[in-house]
Amino acid sequence: SAVISQKPSRDICQRGTSLTIQCQVDSQVTMMFWYRQQPGQSLTLIATANQGSEATYESGFVIDKFPISRPNLTFSTLTVSNMSPEDSSIYLCSAPGFYGTEAFFGQGTRLTVV
């Protein structure tokens, strides 16, 4: 199994600012995923982050708003840029386990934009 450490666990931010969320995995993984979970809803995939290449974004999400870094096989960051109250959500990172049959998650970052 993989252990994913995500931080910060929560933050309250002013609109117009940016927040960078970090995820550290205790083993090397090819892919990492970033999700958003809005209040009362299930998870929505934002993007897939591969090491050494540009992240692949899902429909409705763009790099300018959610830039992602993947400098090595154990670490990734997601930045929520120019935040508005609509960005208030839980953000989660995830990594597949061995054979890709499992998905491990970070603890989540609860973001509130005021």
Add this chain to the structure above:
Amino acid sequence: KNQVEQSPQSLIILEGKNCTLQCNYTVSPFSNLRWYKQDTGRGPVSLTIMTFSENTKSNGRYTATLDADTKQSSLHITASQLSDSASYICVVSALGGNYQLIWGAGTKLIIKP
């Protein structure tokens, strides 16, 4: 279109009672089906993973079933405890899906003393 639908949307039961949550999917080609438990404000935690050939899998008081013919799955919780209060999410992975997952909306389960 690949979809996962769960029912009921929410459920309230008394501590000690059993309950069953349902999941129907239209994901093709199918790779595996997972049930996750998500406590409020936390990341999801895997309960079970089942592939095409598996009909049932247990994890303590949690038992998942899979009928690949009808594309239905259920999660049965036995002798519920207050700590079972959470959202239970059914997630299906498609073959060749690049590890991507199709998420159900979840069932919010509340256990009352």
